[in-house]
Every structure is written in C-alpha cells, then in structure tokens.
Amino acid sequence: MKAFAFARPASFAEAGELLADRRYSLPVLKAGGMDVVDHMKEGLLEPDLLIDIRATGVRPAGISRTDDGGLRIGAMTTLAEIAASPIVRATAPVVADAAGSAATPQVRNVATAAGNLLQRPRCWYYRNEQFHCLKKGGHTCYAVEGENKFHAIFGGGPCHIVHPSNLAPALAVCGGRVHLTGGDRPSLSIDDLYHAPAQGVWSEHELEKNEIITHITIGPASRSGFYAVKEKQSFDWPLVMASVMLRTQGSSITAARVSAGAVAPIPWRLPAVEAALAGVRVDDDAGLRKACAGAADGANPLSDNAYKASLLPVAVRRAVLRATGRDEKEA
Amino acid sequence: MSEQRDHLPTIMPTSNRPINAGAALDDDTARLDAVAKVTGRARYARDRYEPNALFAAFIRCPFGAATLTGLDEAAAKAVPGVVDVKRTGDEGRYHGEPVGFVVAESKHALRRGLRAVAPKWKRGSVKTTITDDAGPIPATEDDVAEAIANADHVIEAVYSTPVQTHSALETHGVVVDHRGDTATVYASTQGTFSVRDGIGDALGLARSEFEVRCEYVGGGFGAKFGPGKEGMLAAEVARRHERPVYVFCDRAEEHLDTGNRPSSRTHVRVGFAKDGTPLATRVHTWGGVGVARRGGGARIPSQRYDLGSVQKTHEDVQFNAGGPRAMRAPGWPQGAFAEELLLDEIATVAGVDPLALRRRLDGDTARRAMYDLGADLIGWSRRAKTGTQSSVVRRGFGVGTTSWPRIPARAEAEVVVHRDGSVEARTGTQDIGQGQRTAMGVIAATKLGVPLRLVTVMIGRSSYPVGPGSGGSMTLPNTAPAMMAAALDARSKVLEHVARRRGMEANELTIADGYVIRGEERLVGWEDACRGLPDDGVTGRGDGRSGAAHRGEGTSAGVQFVELTVDSETGVIAVERVVAIQACGQVVSRKTAESQIIGGVIQGISYALFEDKLLDRNLGAMVNPNLEMYKIVGSRDMPHIEPVLWTQGQTGVRSLGEPPVVPTAGAIAAAVFNAIGAPVRHLPLTPDKVLAAQEGGAA
Numbered sequence A: 001m002k003a004f005a006f007a008r009p010a011s012f013a014e015a016g017e018l019l020a021d022r023r024y025s026l027p028v029l030k031a032g033g034m035d036v037v038d039h040m041k042e043g044l045l046e047p048d049l050l051i052d053i054r055a056t057g058v059r060p061a062g063i064s065r066t067d068d069g070g071l072r073i074g075a076m077t078t079l080a081e082i083a084a085s086p087i088v089r090a091t092a093p094v095v096a097d098a099a100g101s102a103a104t105p106q107v108r109n110v111a112t113a114a115g116n117l118l119q120r121p122r123c124w125y126y127r128n129e130q131f132h133c134l135k136k137g138g139h140t141c142y143a144v145e146g147e148n149k150f151h152a153i154f155g156g157g158p159c160h161i162v163h164p165s166n167l168a169p170a171l172a173v174c175g176g177r178v179h180l181t182g183g184d185r186p187s188l189s190i191d192d193l194y195h196a197p198a199q200g201v202w203s204e205h206e207l208e209k210n211e212i213i214t215h216i217t218i219g220p221a222s223r224s225g226f227y228a229v230k231e232k233q234s235f236d237w238p239l240v241m242a243s244v245m246l247r248t249q250g251s252s253i254t255a256a257r258v259s260a261g262a263v264a265p266i267p268w269r270l271p272a273v274e275a276a277l278a279g280v281r282v283d284d285d286a287g288l289r290k291a292c293a294g295a296a297d298g299a300n301p302l303s304d305n306a307y308k309a310s311l312l313p314v315a316v317r318r319a320v321l322r323a324t325g326r327d328e329k330e331a
Numbered sequence B: 001m002s003e004q005r006d007h008l009p010t011i012m013p014t015s016n017r018p019i020n021a022g023a024a025l026d027d028d029t030a031r032l033d034a035v036a037k038v039t040g041r042a043r044y045a046r047d048r049y050e051p052n053a054l055f056a057a058f059i060r061c062p063f064g065a066a067t068l069t070g071l072d073e074a075a076a077k078a079v080p081g082v083v084d085v086k087r088t089g090d091e092g093r094y095h096g097e098p099v100g101f102v103v104a105e106s107k108h109a110l111r112r113g114l115r116a117v118a119p120k121w122k123r124g125s126v127k128t129t130i131t132d133d134a135g136p137i138p139a140t141e142d143d144v145a146e147a148i149a150n151a152d153h154v155i156e157a158v159y160s161t162p163v164q165t166h167s168a169l170e171t172h173g174v175v176v177d178h179r180g181d182t183a184t185v186y187a188s189t190q191g192t193f194s195v196r197d198g199i200g201d202a203l204g205l206a207r208s209e210f211e212v213r214c215e216y217v218g219g220g221f222g223a224k225f226g227p228g229k230e231g232m233l234a235a236e237v238a239r240r241h242e243r244p245v246y247v248f249c250d251r252a253e254e255h256l257d258t259g260n261r262p263s264s265r266t267h268v269r270v271g272f273a274k275d276g277t278p279l280a281t282r283v284h285t286w287g288g289v290g291v292a293r294r295g296g297g298a299r300i301p302s303q304r305y306d307l308g309s310v311q312k313t314h315e316d317v318q319f320n321a322g323g324p325r326a327m328r329a330p331g332w333p334q335g336a337f338a339e340e341l342l343l344d345e346i347a348t349v350a351g352v353d354p355l356a357l358r359r360r361l362d363g364d365t366a367r368r369a370m371y372d373l374g375a376d377l378i379g380w381s382r383r384a385k386t387g388t389q390s391s392v393v394r395r396g397f398g399v400g401t402t403s404w405p406r407i408p409a410r411a412e413a414e415v416v417v418h419r420d421g422s423v424e425a426r427t428g429t430q431d432i433g434q435g436q437r438t439a440m441g442v443i444a445a446t447k448l449g450v451p452l453r454l455v456t457v458m459i460g461r462s463s464y465p466v467g468p469g470s471g472g473s474m475t476l477p478n479t480a481p482a483m484m485a486a487a488l489d490a491r492s493k494v495l496e497h498v499a500r501r502r503g504m505e506a507n508e509l510t511i512a513d514g515y516v517i518r519g520e521e522r523l524v525g526w527e528d529a530c531r532g533l534p535d536d537g538v539t540g541r542g543d544g545r546s547g548a549a550h551r552g553e554g555t556s557a558g559v560q561f562v563e564l565t566v567d568s569e570t571g572v573i574a575v576e577r578v579v580a581i582q583a584c585g586q587v588v589s590r591k592t593a594e595s596q597i598i599g600g601v602i603q604g605i606s607y608a609l610f611e612d613k614l615l616d617r618n619l620g621a622m623v624n625p626n627l628e629m630y631k632i633v634g635s636r637d638m639p640h641i642e643p644v645l646w647t648q649g650q651t652g653v654r655s656l657g658e659p660p661v662v663p664t665a666g667a668i669a670a671a672v673f674n675a676i677g678a679p680v681r682h683l684p685l686t687p688d689k690v691l692a693a694q695e696g697g698a699a
C-alpha cells in the first residue's frame, strides 16, 4: 500500500470538488470501503487521495417513501439497514432479501448501497495482483482456458466475470435508478448503469470519474422475490441468483420482470422468461415451471460452469414462488 | 491461577450432557485460557513485536514451474527500511516455493521491498493434479482376481479427495529474540522441543543456551513441527543481525507452503456375496504429494471392516505443488471417505441396511455397542431406503467409523507445592487448542485433592520437563500418566511432612476438597498444612514409568452418525445433525474432550463439503489462496453436533485428537447417497457434483 491523503468531506458537493482537484492524480471515493480497501491491500489500486464519503449525504433519513409508492434509498445506506427496513420489506421484498442475503452480518453492517452497485468483480485472476489479465490491461483472460467454475454463462467475452452485486438485479426489476451529482446526467437506470465487457473491459459501469451516486429510487414492487443458490451458507457468494417482480390481476400474472445475478458480467435480464410468465396463474405450478424452464436458454458455459445453467431455472422459479408468497421448495 | 474462569457458563450447548455426566475427572470447568483467548489477552507468538525487531519474508515463485531470470535487488534495497535482500535459488517448482528473502525494519517496508524486487520469471509447463502423472494400476494377484470374478456382485469405482490445507488461524511463524550468547524463541508450534532440537545450529547456540516458548497456538493440525522454513529464516537473520526477528506467513503463504492433506484417488474393485459380504477387494490408491517424494498414503482398507482377501497397492504421484505434511489423522479421512461410501454402495446393491452390513463386518466390541446407541440417538429407523425419495428436499442418513492407537512417547512432569499452598503443574508440552493446559491443571488438582484455582499450569517451554509433540494424539495419553504420578508424588511428600509434625503415619492420611483428612476427620486445611513445608516447598515428579498404572491401553474406537438433507434441485447439502460417539478412556476434562470431538467433526464437514486447494491448470498457481475462495465451513453450515464420550470398561487416558476427524466425510457421503440414490465419489460434495451424480447415476 502506498501513502495517500485522506479526506472526509461534509457533503457530496465537497466530495465532488475533491474528485476534480488537479493536485491528485487518482482520487478515489470510499464508502464502506469493503471493496476499495481490499483493492489497496492487494495492490490493485493505489489512490493518492481517498475520499471517505461515509459521513456524507442523506442520513439519518436513509430510506423514505416516494410519491409514486416507491422508495428512495440514500447512497450510503448500509445493506444491513436495507435488509432490516420494514418499508423496504413491504414495498420491495426482493430488495430486502437481496441485501440481507449478501455476504455476512459484519460486511452488511459496513457495505453501502452505492458501493455494492459499483464493487468490482470477484474473478480470482482479477483479484490477485500476480495475474495481469485483460481487465487489468493485459492480453489474456485466464479464465477461458483456466479455472472458471464461478464465471459467466451469459454475455461473456472477451472477459467472463460475473457481476457480483446482489442489489443490482434486485433494483433492476424494481425499475431502479441511480441519482447522480457532479456530472451532466441527473440519473441513470440500473439497466443502463452497466456495460458488457465487449463495450469496455476495464470497467463495469458507465459512471464518469466525477459522478457520485447520491441516492437510488425504485418503483413499488410488493410482489417480488429473491432467491440465491450458494455452496456455503455463511460467507459465500451466490452461484446463481434471481430477482423477480410480478404484476398480477386476481391470481394471474400480467407482467413480470426477471433479472439474474452471478451468471453474466452485468445483471442479466431474461425477457423470454418475463414473456412466458405473463398470463400464468400464480397457483399453476406446472405453468410456472414451464415458464421458467427456459431461463438458461442461450447460455454459453465455459469448461467448468455448465451447472449454473441447471441452477438458473430453479432459482428463477423459486424467486417467482417467493414473489407470490409461496414456499419455494414445495411446488 | 485464572480468576476469570468462574464467570464462564458451565453448560455446553449439547443435548447429551446427561450421557456424559460423571465420566470425567472434571465435569464442568471451561478451558482455563478461554477468557484470555476470547478477550485477546492471550499473547500468541504472532503477537510478539519485540522492540527493535526486524521482519523477514520469502520471495516466492508465483507459478507452478518457473525460472527466475531477474531480481531487482538494488531497487528493493533502495526502499527505505529494507535491510537485506538475498537470492537463494533460481528454480521454482511450485507456487509458493521460496527463491530468496527480504529483511526490513517494518512490515510495511517488507511489503514494499517484496514488490520492489520485481522478479522476472520464465514459466515452464506444469502438472497440477494427481491425475496428470498417475501410473497404471499394477496387476491383480490371481487369487484375488479370481475371487472377485466369482463373486455374485462386483463394484468397480474411483473415489477422489482434494488437497486440503491446514489453514491454521494463526499462520506458521516464529519470532527469535537473539541476544548474542542467548536467545528466546517464540514459536507457534505443536512441538516445543522439536523447535529447540531443530533451530540450535541456525542460531549458532547450544540447546542449553536458549529457550523455546509456546504459550498459545492458533491451530496446527499436524503442520507445525520443528522450526520450519519460517523459523530457520528467523534464526539465520537474527544471528546475522543480532536483533529480534519476526517471520510469520500471510494467509496466502499459509495455503501455499506449509503443507497440506494430500489429494487422493482410490480405485476399488470389490466382489461380494448376495448378502453384501465382501469376498475379495482390490484397492489401488494414488496420493498427490506435490514436489515431495512421499506422504500421500490413503488408509484404505482401514482394517475396521472385513473386506475379504484384500490386495492393496499405492503410488505417490508428483505434480507442481507444495508437498504434504501430517494433517490430523494423516491418510485416514481420505481412506474412510472411499471405504464408507463403498460399503453403502455394496449394501444398496445387496439390498441390505448399511448399518447391518457394518455390524456384520466390524468385529470391534466397543463399536458394535456404539452402533446401537448411535442408531438410537440419530433415529436410524427414520432412514428411507436409498434411492426411494422423490421430494424436492431429500433426507439422508449415514454412518462411519474410526479408531486410533495409543502411541507411546517420553513425558515428564513436575508438581511443585509452595508453602503458601499454591501449586505449579509443569510440563514442557504445548496447548495447541486441544485443552492440554486445562487437562494438566485438572489432573494436578484432582490428584492432589485441592481446588483447581490453586493450580498454575506452566507449559510450553523447552526448559520445563520434556514431553511429546502434539501429533498422533500423543499429548494427553503420555503426559496424563506422568502428571498424575507427579501430583501423587507431591501429595505423599506433603502428607509425610504433615504426618511427621503430628507424629502420625503418612499412610493414615489423605487429601480431599482442600483438607488433609484422617479417617472421617478433617485434620487441617490445605493452606495451613503447607505452611509446615520446607522453605522451598516440595516437588513431586512423574514420568512414563512411575505413571504406568494410569496409562490407557488399547485403541480409541468411535462411530459417527449423520443426518442431512439434499436439495435435489440445487444440489445443496445441509448437514443437520452429527452424533459422534468416541472412546477415549478416562476423560480428564469433559468440556475440552467434547470440544475436541466437535472440532474434529467440524473439520470433517468442511473437508466433505467445501475445501479444495485449486491450482490453475495452465499456470500452476493457486487461484484461491485466501479464506474467501478457499471455502471453510461457517456458522450457518454447522449442524447440531452431539459428542458422546464412551468410557465403558476403560481405564487410563487414551487418544482423542485425531479419531473424531476420520469418519465424518465418509458418513456424509454415505448420507448423500442415501438421500439422492446416486453416489458422489469425489470430494468436496459441491452442488455441481451432486447435480451431475443425480443426472448421470454415479459420478
């Protein structure tokens, strides 16, 4: 780790000024610091100014209702606060469960919503300083010919990371938007926040250097559900996860949004499943199963991760069942 | 004397406490150093930051095979605080192999120095698994081949286990405080005396001129004997600079270069009768020893079951990885995994209950009784026949067995009784977490007849009476008789003084509950009695010979039962309960004994479900050298574990450290087979493998 300057701005505006300060060549925002500090320790990131924005922003009113029945979540709200919030649970259970299922209690107490969205991938080649892979400016993706059990089955190439965020797919199905300061755009939808490796391999998201997320908004999504499959139930990353939001009339699904996590370099929308779910009755187990069966269609697994294609339809169906308030293992 | 221990809860959350009640010399004392450990007051070797210390670390090969073509020693030496850079080799044969080292004034300068040397490497081709270079299976002897061929049924299968790293919480390391003509060596070790014997030459000191200290150890599991590379480096640098030197592995180094439980492959061909009785078995095992020459043996057949006439052959296979070291029951869990799953496969083909089959093949009388108790405790009658469940979540039951011999070793102990009534119990052995400190205290107190609070346990120093390393489950079976003899010797010496002053015969007297007693009469309190001792108190001595009467003979048999569920759609396994019945002779401290069993089971679950040292197949580099992607069981994966201490008909202290880790993975694999109807023959039992086994029959 190299010596660096440390700043604790009192507002996002002040943080923005620091980001633009020409005296520093690599100013970096630190929220919870879970990911930033890991990068510094591994020698992957050497900022000369670390801007701690944890004290900044919109606390204590971290989470509030919006006029359209949705929610506004401050950028510095922790995963633990989101998971424990009664209004998140009532308005968008998929978001509460996605936050509550991430990482460990210790991590959730520190990790922030914005930091979770902008965290970098967990690819073991990326995380280890000694592998100079494509994402770090090298010439090779080591995962392709190497160890790729946890890599992408969709949307990969030339880099095959999965996006690690639990929150991103959950927010995406709730029509989530990140609200920005410091740049030209007031906001960006979660769907537009990320780009595929083919559109740029060195970063995963579209934010400019000076843009800061101030808060996140979502629409109402009371019929929504999250399901993650993990090898290990403590301190582990999902093998696949699914976020689902349903609109229903009577007991029929009229519209669905489905986004998968840990299967692609970006939150992976499944439009075919969304279309297939429309019109299915929530108590029609066979119909639901059929609608979800194609969740992994078009997957392009690497040598060791085809199992994810078997898990994905299960995770999606279980998220749908949760969205309808059913026990996912009985149907 | 630990003032805190009274505040600890005395009830451990195990539901079978009544079964164990009364089994131990001490039923309820929590481990003596529990509070010191959980509050951070306990000072481990890793916590030793001596004033004026230097820090040293190895420059290591980052690939499975590579030649060092350049090292920028000048750049590293230019880093402020870097004291020395040395190149010691050019060839790296595995990820983590040392080729030089850096010495610096601080950890920070050390890290910067290690980066500044910027080694240049030319990579070579690598072998990364046990299969890359495995030889063929030698021919089967005619009579075995014939017996198999003539059997009613034959199963031929391959089982495999991954490389498991010891992953000690306190990594490997040593701090040497060198003061010219003397030194103190603070070691995180399982063998205080083995460090003394191995490090003297490097220190340039005779064994009598320095002391090794080992107050606390954050786990060893077999990989912490002798000074190790870290200790030798610390000694060498300390001697050269005549300054304290600190060498401790970081987490990656701990995974890469401190040994491991080697990977294994087991090929079995067994012929058995209609009722499942094995008639002949051909076993060939391969052990993955990395760049080492040997150490990959897998213990199958275990000899716990009659497998008919058996022919066993073995080959150690080299590849580009660090070599194995002993790890808790070396070779046994690998063998038990294959053997227990095989038995369940045989039972399923034969259509018999796998527990009934084991009863038939296992001649050990203790275990046969344990089968009954365990079946009752786990609820074996709820077990569905293998392959009959169709629900999403399927329930499985499995059973596995273990045994461990008593391995003799030299051990001596002293019990000093001071005139103020305080007591020192001394032996040089170490407490690696197994509870040795507590056991020594309990023995001294109970055999003297005084409250435990009067006893200070002094262990982990090479200047104390000699004792064994903590491996092979040797510590307590050898030190307990010596400490018992020492305490009894001290007691007779105290009683002789009391008797002489009162004109009585010493053999009329005894000590209990802190009083000297004659007949029914409390003659005098302990403290008052001690006031009459000579100025320097009395010292009782014990060793293996004088303690022979307290020795436990015979093996420590055990049986474990597992209940789990498998989510058939996701392949995720949830272990719900483990009943672990374990013989160990005379229990000294019930809590630490139970903890030892629980710890073995936890390590076995972790081995069964998660752990896997994974090397990149092209580069030979470990991709998961951390505790994030090298997965170790966590709290939410923990079942309810019920340890049962089996003491029926046993005297003396037997071994307990290793046997509980042996059967767990095999019992889990058997239970998974029972649940889903297809055997998963390759550890770890991750969802991808479970799903593949379900789809394709056997995996």
Ligand SMILES: Cc1cc2nc3c(=O)[nH]c(=O)nc-3n(C[C@H](O)[C@H](O)[C@H](O)COP(=O)(O)OP(=O)(O)OC[C@H]3O[C@@H](n4cnc5c(N)ncnc54)[C@H](O)[C@@H]3O)c2cc1C
Residues within 6 Å of the ligand: A028, A029, A030, A031, A032, A033, A034, A035, A036, A037, A053, A075, A101, A102, A103, A104, A107, A110, A111, A112, A113, A114, A115, A116, A117, A118, A119, A120, A164, A165, A166, A167, A211, A212, A213, A214, A235, A236, A237, A238, B628
């Ligand atoms: C053991 C472990 C397990 C984990 N498991 C999971 C899991 O299962 N699921 C999951 O989703 N995550 C998991 N995580 C990751 C963890 O949730 C993230 O590291 C964390 O959410 C990051 O948040 P932070 O506030 O600490 O971000 P930081 O580390 O502070 O920042 C992360 C990035 O976001 C940028 N940033 C932060 N705030 C802003 C802002 N307001 N505007 C612009 N840029 C900003 C920073 O500059 C940095 O680039 C795990 C982590 C660990 C250590």
Ligand code: SF4
Residues within 6 Å of the ligand: A121, A123, A124, A125, A126, A133, A134, A135, A136, A140, A141, A142, A143, A144, A151, A158, A159, A160, A161
């Ligand atoms: S998947 Fe991406 S991050 Fe991982 S090795 Fe390939 S290029 Fe690098």
